[in-house]
Amino acid sequence: MGLYTDLACEARELNPNIEGVSEEKEDYEDISITRIRIDSEQAANQLGKRLGSYVTLDAPRLIDRPLDLFESMSERLADELRRLMSGVSDEANVVIVGLGNRDVTPDSLGPRVAERIYVTRHVKQYIPEAFEYPIMSVASVAPGVLGSTGVETYELIKGMTDRIKPDIIIAIDSLASRRASRISTTIQLSDAGIDPGSGVGNIRVGLNRDSLEIPVIAIGVPMVVYASTITQDTISMIADETGLHGDEEKLKQLAAKVITEHMDGMVVTPKDIDSIIEDMSGIVAKGINKALFGEHFEDVHMLIA
Amino acid sequence: MGLYTDLACEARELNPNIEGVSEEKEDYEDISITRIRIDSEQAANQLGKRLGSYVTLDAPRLIDRPLDLFESMSERLADELRRLMSGVSDEANVVIVGLGNRDVTPDSLGPRVAERIYVTRHVKQYIPEAFEYPIMSVASVAPGVLGSTGVETYELIKGMTDRIKPDIIIAIDSLASRRASRISTTIQLSDAGIDPGSGVGNIRVGLNRDSLEIPVIAIGVPMVVYASTITQDTISMIADETGLHGDEEKLKQLAAKVITEHMDGMVVTPKDIDSIIEDMSGIVAKGINKALFGEHFEDVHMLIA
């Protein structure tokens, strides 16, 4: 668990020399974008991630919560999401799935985003003349609350997709990363879906193209760091700085001991996680709404919000 | 709408001389139980209710919220629920469906009950040895939050039942009645399921044995009276008392005018609806838990709650 991360870019930092992975980076004023593609099964196994594309948006200055950066971050997110959705019709049936538990603060990103999505499905169905242009049919569900009460999240989502047959799923979840500094500053998008054991709440069955038989795009924001990671990182750093590398085995045992005794089940979060998760939910929801409704964003906002 | 009620016993009071309806009444110290059976299609149409059994528990003294009556009310509810579930195996798969919107106070009964149900499904699946006796597999969902965001409640429930194939559904909903005095004092059970247009939140497609292909028991508690009902009742009463019956047509027009102008979309609730709904959720949830787990109620409570 000590080495675990939900971010492909961090998994790659831990395993830098793997074949079958391509990476490109783009830098803007306050945001840098990293696009990683995992193309071979072997690379996927080594990184502990599924085949597919992983895009990371990093904006360290977000830590000061400046309103203008909120705006450009949601703009970039919209761009990258549109890119991952290329080929999807502008009248597609889309279901947003907000994973996680509304009542557990760091796990509540998904439900918070889900409730801010502009839902057009009912309007298209019952008042089709309300839109004078082609527009996606968007629905939004937050099964986490339910999943915790005896029915697997996967069963609920699969039951729903079998009935209403959407063209694509966009799933939002809180992630675990290796660095506390990423908590308010990073967003990851991926067309590889969401795996069991990832996210803060940990689902049991994965949501992806194989299990749901439709494309699944995952959007995640790191909200916790497992405390065990910090202990381990501190120990690695000391090994580096003190030249104790001969004693590596001993240090590993030390780390294991501290983690087992003190850090089991503990997570690290910022003291102001409550306002951070509110801000990040706003950014992610706006990015998705912009990607889905494009030039009609303002119009739909007026009609629906 | 002025004559609308979700309670079979009130529908019958408004139409006392209908054939094809049987009724029996039982009186206990503080609780009286009325059991109505609608046996003919014609009676069903006249009453605006589906064929089936409707049981009403009335406890006027509940208005003072005495703890001992809470206890005996949940006990009676458990008895009546068990009776409606006769024939259901003691290892049945049960799904509790809490209808309504958690954020709209008088519509929040369903979700509040759903979250207090002892959910055994996961435990039976993953730690079957935890129970040394036959026990029902119980799951609990609150789709209302979801249903309001573009996917019909019916589609979600039908999708789920197609996947996990429960033997029976128990659906809980807030009801509208004709008398404000029923709000904290009445519970209705029925094997006829829940109809579109009933309840406070109003679903679009009914949940019943026909639509879901499994038995559906509905449990409801009146939480609002439509304000239009009050106006109409006041007018009827005046007609009675003043002997104005010759002018009936005029009074009807008067009522229609007041309702359209002033009462449209208004509901009547007690000032302390927030604590009432909390109490009633407790009573209903306890009654269901007792009915489902019988002699093992205490055991399951210790293990799950």
Place this chain on the structure above:
Amino acid sequence: MGLYTDLACEARELNPNIEGVSEEKEDYEDISITRIRIDSEQAANQLGKRLGSYVTLDAPRLIDRPLDLFESMSERLADELRRLMSGVSDEANVVIVGLGNRDVTPDSLGPRVAERIYVTRHVKQYIPEAFEYPIMSVASVAPGVLGSTGVETYELIKGMTDRIKPDIIIAIDSLASRRASRISTTIQLSDAGIDPGSGVGNIRVGLNRDSLEIPVIAIGVPMVVYASTITQDTISMIADETGLHGDEEKLKQLAAKVITEHMDGMVVTPKDIDSIIEDMSGIVAKGINKALFGEHFEDVHMLIA
């Protein structure tokens, strides 16, 4: 109780021919403003209101919740509030008091407004250089939560004003009116403070210039109609329309009977009170923020919100 209203304009409608009351009316496109002054003790007694100015903003079209009207309503509220605050220094110490109980929906206007006020008191105290212009020192409290737990709202507010010595109090509360149609469409301002027994939550000791020794401006929005009012109005209307006026005594007895038996403690609210109160809180908070910060509103918004 049947004739009770928190609105001066309704009290006046019920008692049209009273001396010592002046009234002026101004009509704008979607908003009409009524300004009533109660100048004589006798008029005050007859109307059941304290001496002072009462301003009512009415915007019937608000019922459709159009965004542009939200904006102009908060603008008008700001104008009227500034007028009532004339003479207050632009560096005054202001305390906003949000009355009511956050957990009882129709009583939650005060706390909801209080949490949206731009609070500058701490900033002025600890980082005075943050503002390059004279600005009011604003604090915001919501004592209702507290008041309900054994300490009178008045004691808490009086204790606080004795310590921090504000120049003026602005108190916000949910009101009871006589017409359901006012619930989403009317705002009342007054320099007469708030009386015991008024509002939805009913305080025990009044908040006004006499009891707090500083000016108190009250801002209220009707959120409920007592159900007894409806019964009584229906009966009056029938008396008018049927020419039953000879029987007035009989009708009064009838009304009293219905009210006692059926309507005691009941209130009438719109089915969507939850979203209405959210909207009205936004309008009132924005109006207050605009009135307090004037031309620096945008600036303070960027800094504080």
Place this chain on the structure above:
Amino acid sequence: MGLYTDLACEARELNPNIEGVSEEKEDYEDISITRIRIDSEQAANQLGKRLGSYVTLDAPRLIDRPLDLFESMSERLADELRRLMSGVSDEANVVIVGLGNRDVTPDSLGPRVAERIYVTRHVKQYIPEAFEYPIMSVASVAPGVLGSTGVETYELIKGMTDRIKPDIIIAIDSLASRRASRISTTIQLSDAGIDPGSGVGNIRVGLNRDSLEIPVIAIGVPMVVYASTITQDTISMIADETGLHGDEEKLKQLAAKVITEHMDGMVVTPKDIDSIIEDMSGIVAKGINKALFGEHFEDVHMLIA
């Protein structure tokens, strides 16, 4: 900050050989009680704590959340609280102050406890005959919500105590400790009040006998560990185990670097903090209610709760 703790017993572990401190320990089946007295100003300065008594209840088995231990923990808490309150009349005026912010999970202990206290003040004032025996007059306030909006917590509490003149204050707050394992298992009581900079939310002016002119008993439960503490503890442990003590200065610099770069403002909490804080609030509230009402606890519970 790395060495900071709100617990006197931890401060003492870090400074074991200080004069002017006495300590006694008592062990029960699942709970051990440590009573520390700080008697000299010098010891107080060295430990960073005020003069007074500090009682710690430790129950490591609480981590498994067994119901019977909840019961005996609240029983022990009641005993220790009564001991600290010896000399207080059984008709005393008591105010419970629940510090912290209801909306920030680890900081919400105070408000959650405050709302579960049996408030008798209003009943004693308005229906004195309701109690046939001498009983304390108890009120309960949660100023944190307010304090965050421009008025110091101290100003609100001081304003209130000046008005209603209680005999004693009992203040509840979330604490920071050095060990994650204490989060669900430790309660501290003290007659030294609450200091600025302590607790999770950090007040600016202390609440104690000096500042409020009445006795103040503080009850706290560790809810977070500052992440910097973990880094530092890991480093100390490595120094011990690897015999790197010659390099102490270097290790200190390392720790400072990690803390500044990665851990600033981060806290460590259990993943299930939401249910833990609910449980601990229940234990603390029950302990206080038992201490205040003694043999009349059940009676008051029936009347008030």
